[in-house]
Amino acid sequence: MDPITAKLMSAAGGAAADPIYVDDVFSTFLYEGTNSAQTITNGIDLSGEGGMVWIKRRDSSTQYSVYDTARGRNAGFLRTDSTAAQFAMTGTYTTYGLTSFNNNGFTLGSALNNENDNNADHVGWTFRKCPGFFDVVTFTGNGSTNGVTVSHGLGSTPGCIIVKSASSSTDQYGSTMDWYVWHRSGPTDSNPLPGVTNAKLGGRLNSSNAFDQTSNLINTVTSTDFKYGSNNVANAPNVTYVAYIFAHDDQSFGANSDEAIIHCGSYTSNESTNGVEVNLGFEPQWVLIKRTNSAGNWVINDTMRGISARTSTSDPANGNRASLLLANTSGAETTDRSIIGLPNGFKVTSTSVDMGKNNASHVYIAIAKPNKPPTTGSEVFNTDLGDNTYTNGVEFFAGFPVDMYVARNLTAAGSSDPQHRLYMRKYQASVLITNRVEDANGHHTPSVLQWKLDNNHGAYYQAENSDNCAWMWRTAPGFFDVTNYWNGDDTNNRTIDHNLRAVPKMMWIKSFQDADSIDRGWCVYHESLGNTKKLVLNTSAAAVNTDDFSDTSPTATNFTVGAEVSVNKNAEYIALMFGEVEGVSKIGSYTGNGSNQNIDCGFSAGARFILIKRTDAAGDWCQFDTERGINAGTEEHDAWNSNTNTKNNDADSIDTYSAGFNVVQNSTSNLNVSSATYIFYAIS
Numbered sequence: 001m002d003p004i005t006a007k008l009m010s011a012a013g014g015a016a017a018d019p020i021y022v023d024d025v026f027s028t029f030l031y032e033g034t035n036s037a038q039t040i041t042n043g044i045d046l047s048g049e050g051g052m053v054w055i056k057r058r059d060s061s062t063q064y065s066v067y068d069t070a071r072g073r074n075a076g077f078l079r080t081d082s083t084a085a086q087f088a089m090t091g092t093y094t095t096y097g098l099t100s101f102n103n104n105g106f107t108l109g110s111a112l113n114n115e116n117d118n119n120a121d122h123v124g125w126t127f128r129k130c131p132g133f134f135d136v137v138t139f140t141g142n143g144s145t146n147g148v149t150v151s152h153g154l155g156s157t158p159g160c161i162i163v164k165s166a167s168s169s170t171d172q173y174g175s176t177m178d179w180y181v182w183h184r185s186g187p188t189d190s191n192p193l194p195g196v197t198n199a200k201l202g203g204r205l206n207s208s209n210a211f212d213q214t215s216n217l218i219n220t221v222t223s224t225d226f227k228y229g230s231n232n233v234a235n236a237p238n239v240t241y242v243a244y245i246f247a248h249d250d251q252s253f254g255a256n257s258d259e260a261i262i263h264c265g266s267y268t269s270n271e272s273t274n275g276v277e278v279n280l281g282f283e284p285q286w287v288l289i290k291r292t293n294s295a296g297n298w299v300i301n302d303t304m305r306g307i308s309a310r311t312s313t314s315d316p317a318n319g320n321r322a323s324l325l326l327a328n329t330s331g332a333e334t335t336d337r338s339i340i341g342l343p344n345g346f347k348v349t350s351t352s353v354d355m356g357k358n359n360a361s362h363v364y365i366a367i368a369k370p371n372k373p374p375t376t377g378s379e380v381f382n383t384d385l386g387d388n389t390y391t392n393g394v395e396f397f398a399g400f401p402v403d404m405y406v407a408r409n410l411t412a413a414g415s416s417d418p419q420h421r422l423y424m425r426k427y428q429a430s431v432l433i434t435n436r437v438e439d440a441n442g443h444h445t446p447s448v449l450q451w452k453l454d455n456n457h458g459a460y461y462q463a464e465n466s467d468n469c470a471w472m473w474r475t476a477p478g479f480f481d482v483t484n485y486w487n488g489d490d491t492n493n494r495t496i497d498h499n500l501r502a503v504p505k506m507m508w509i510k511s512f513q514d515a516d517s518i519d520r521g522w523c524v525y526h527e528s529l530g531n532t533k534k535l536v537l538n539t540s541a542a543a544v545n546t547d548d549f550s551d552t553s554p555t556a557t558n559f560t561v562g563a564e565v566s567v568n569k570n571a572e573y574i575a576l577m578f579g580e581v582e583g584v585s586k587i588g589s590y591t592g593n594g595s596n597q598n599i600d601c602g603f604s605a606g607a608r609f610i611l612i613k614r615t616d617a618a619g620d621w622c623q624f625d626t627e628r629g630i631n632a633g634t635e636e637h638d639a640w641n642s643n644t645n646t647k648n649n650d651a652d653s654i655d656t657y658s659a660g661f662n663v664v665q666n667s668t669s670n671l672n673v674s675s676a677t678y679i680f681y682a683i684s
Helices: 003-011
Strands: 026-032 038-041 051-057 065-068 098-102 105-108 121-128 134-140 148-151 160-165 180-183 225-228 240-246 262-268 276-279 284-291 298-302 323-326 339-342 345-348 361-368 381-385 404-409 421-424 427-433 458-461 468-473 480-485 494-497 506-514 522-526 533-536 558-561 571-578 585-591 596-600 609-614 622-625 654-657 660-664 677-683
Touching (some): 026 284, 105 121, 134 148, 284 345, 345 361, 427 506, 458 468, 480 494, 596 654
Antiparallel strands (some): 026 121, 051 065, 051 121, 098 105, 134 240, 148 225, 160 240, 262 361, 284 298, 284 361, 381 468, 404 421, 480 571, 494 558, 506 571, 522 533, 585 677, 596 660, 609 677, 654 660
C-alpha cells in the first residue's frame, strides 16, 4: 500500500498505517571516498519509495552532485552550483558516480563529479519521497505562455519547490535556465500576472542574487499541483524538468502520527551576536538558509558536521566547530558557529551578509532531528576496545552515528592523565573530564582524544592502543539527549527546555565555561533521590541535600534549576539527560542485602553496561560492561570519579542475569552492603 492510500485509510477509520519517523525519510551521511565501489547504508528506502541524493565533497572546491529516482540513475547528476544540464551516466560511465538506489541507501562507483574521491571527506543528504515530507517529479515543458501544470504527491501544500531543467541548459530563446525556487515565506510579488495565485518573488539556487520577479516561475501552488513557467519564459517545449518539492509543518509523523518533521519559514535578522531565535516546534538536524531582500549565499548546516551548541566565540579549544556549505558555490566547507541548535528550533547569531545583517529577510528549510524511539540497546549504545586498527579513521565502532562518548586508557593513571574523557557532537573539539572539575575554561583542551566527524559509525582516538576503551551513546527519544543553556543568572526556579521527549530519570549538569574559577563540579539528579538531593559525578561522596533543582522534578519538556553555582551562576552549562526505554535502558535503585541479588531491568538478554553508585555513604561510580566481561566470576571495572589504573582490578562484583544483572557483595567494590542504598543505570 502506498503512503498516501495508507494515510487516507487511517483518516477514514481504516487500518492505521505504521508510524513514519524522520529517520525513515532523511539522512545526513558522512563518508570517506574510495574511488571504487562502496555502499552507503543509511536506512533510507530509495529503490522502493524513491527520492533524491545530494552529494558534496567537503574538503575541496568541487561541484555538487544531485541524483534522483524520478529521472533515474542513468540520467545522471545535476549541479546546484551550475546551470548545466544533467550529465548522463551511460556508456563508459555506467560504473561511475552513484550507481544504484538501494532499499537502505545507495551505492557509489568510481568518482566522476567528486562524489567518491579517494581519501576525501564527503557528505550525502538523502531525501525519501513521502507524503508530508518530500516529493520529486519530472515533467515536460510545453512552450505555452500559460505555463505547465505539474501534479505532485505531497498530500499537502508545499513549503518550498525547486525546479531545474534537466535535459537542456537553455530555453527556446537560448537563455540559461537556473534552479528556480518558490518558497511559501518568500517576498510577495506585488504585481503578479493575471490568474496567478500564491505569487512570490522567486530565487535561484545556483545564484546568490536576491529574490526577484524574473525568477518567479513557480506559482499557483496547491496541495495537488503547481504551475511552472509564464510568458513563454523557461518553459521550453519538449525539455525535461525535475521538481524537488518540500512540505511544511505536516503533522503526521512520529509515534502518534502528530509531529511535524519539516518546516519552511522565514526570519528577520538583527546583526547581533545575541541573535534571533526561530521557533520550529522541534530541534533541527539540517537547515538551509537564504537571504531574500539582497544578495546572499544558500547556507547549509547539519548536526553531523556540527550545528553549533555554544554562543561563545572565544573558546580556546575551538569547542564548537560547526561547518557550513554553500549550495550555490563549489567551495569547501567553512568553520562557523552562527547557527545554534535549540530544543524547539535554532538561533542565528551571525552578523554576516548571508545570515545576519540588520533587518535582512531570510527564508529557510529545516528538518527535525531523528525522532524514532529505540527498540534495542545496540541501536543507541555500544562499547568498544581499541584494537590498533583503523577503518576510515575510526578506531571505536558503534554501528550508528555517535552523539556522545566517554573514553579512557584503562592502564594509565595519575592526576596528570585525566581518565574518563567525555565528548559530545555538539561540542566537537572540547572534552569534559568526569573525575575533574576542570580548568578556568570549564573544559579540557584535548591533546590525545579527538572527535572524528568524517564517519557515521563510531569515534576516533588519535593514539592507537589496545588499552583504550570507549562507551558510545546516540541521542534518541526517551533514551538520551544533550541540551545546553547560557548565561547562568543566579536565580531560583529557572526553567530549561529539553528535547528528551520523556521525563529524565537521571541528569548530569556541568558548567562548560567557568568565568570566575568557582568549583562547579558535576551535579547529578537521580529520580530515586528526589529533587532535594544530589550526587557529584567527580567525587565518591554520598548524596547531599541541595537547592540545585529548586525542589522541582523535571518534566517531559523541561527541568528547573536554582541559584546554585553548580547549575546556574555566571557560566554556560550543559545537561546530559538519561531516560528509561522499555527493554533498552533502566534507571533505578536498590537496597543492599550483604550477599547477592538480581536487579530486574526488564531486559531479555542481560545488561551490557552498568553504572552503580552508593548514595547513603561514600562509594565510587563503578562501571561494568560486556566488552570487558560481565561473568559469573571476576570482571574488570573502573570508577568514573577516579583516575586510578583499574584495568586489572578484578573482583566478583557483577554476575549475569537475563532480566538485568546480579550484584555481588565484596570488599573491593562494596556494591551490595547490607542496608546500604544504591542507584544504577543499565543498558541492554
